[in-house]
Amino acid sequence: MWVSGSLIAVEGEAMTKKEEYEKRTEALLMPIIERNHFELVDVEYVREGSNWFLRAYIDKEGGFTVDDCEMVSRELSDLLDEEDFIPDSYILEISSPGLGRPLKKEKDYQRSIGKDVEIHLYQPLNKQREFTGELLAYDHDSVTIRTGETEMKILRSQISLIRLAFDF
Numbered sequence: 001m002w003v004s005g006s007l008i009a010v011e012g013e014a015m016t017k018k019e020e021y022e023k024r025t026e027a028l029l030m031p032i033i034e035r036n037h038f039e040l041v042d043v044e045y046v047r048e049g050s051n052w053f054l055r056a057y058i059d060k061e062g063g064f065t066v067d068d069c070e071m072v073s074r075e076l077s078d079l080l081d082e083e084d085f086i087p088d089s090y091i092l093e094i095s096s097p098g099l100g101r102p103l104k105k106e107k108d109y110q111r112s113i114g115k116d117v118e119i120h121l122y123q124p125l126n127k128q129r130e131f132t133g134e135l136l137a138y139d140h141d142s143v144t145i146r147t148g149e150t151e152m153k154i155l156r157s158q159i160s161l162i163r164l165a166f167d168f
Contacts, residue, residue: 021045021054021086028079029056032072038064041097042104045090052090054080057097064096102163109138116165117145121158132165 015023022043033040041057058064058072073094080092103109103117112135119131131152133145143162144153 018045024083024085025054025056025076025080028083029072029076032075033058036060036068036071038068038072041101041108045086052088053093054086054090055093055095057095057101059097059101069094069096100163100166102161109135109143112164113137117143118161118163118165119143119145119154119159120161121154122160123158125154125158 022045025045026040026043029040029043032038038058038060041059042055043057044053044055046053046055056072056076058068060068073092076094077092080086101108103112115135116132117135119133121129121131123129125131131145131147131154133147133152135143136146136151137144140156142153142155143159144151146152
């Protein structure tokens with residue numbers, strides 16, 4: 001491993017500090033997740049205002065409870081204190097991904113086939129930045145949705161957010 005500026009190279013692959021922190025946190029979390037039959041949805045290390053946040057989004061069949069959050073938070077906090085690989089001060093948050101959870105991993109897309117998704121784009125496509133439709137297909141480069149009678153293929157590089165659509 002070598003360090004150059006804010007990039008860290010591991011096995012020939014450049015990784016930002018943010019990515020490294022997320023990956024190392026995920027590695028610490030996985031034994032806790034597996035032991036308790038939870039699902040790790042995402043880990044993110046983000047700056048909001050003047051504060052850094054290390055967030056883990058966790059789910060389980062039947063819903064993730066406050067007691068589950070507390071247990072994971074305590075165990076992970078102890079491991080993070082032992083490893084001490086994040087030099088910045090940060091706030092640790094453990095939570096359920098909620099209804100508006102983004103689709104990020106292969107399994108998220110797979111379980112969402114046939115369901116309505118909401119897509120937000122970085123730049124307008126046909127003068128629109130937001131689309132809602134049934135997720136028909138996906139691959140590494142694109143997603144295909146049906147809006148009404150029309151099928152649309154949208155490049156994943158154009159998508160700023162894709163999540164399940166929900167009605168209230």
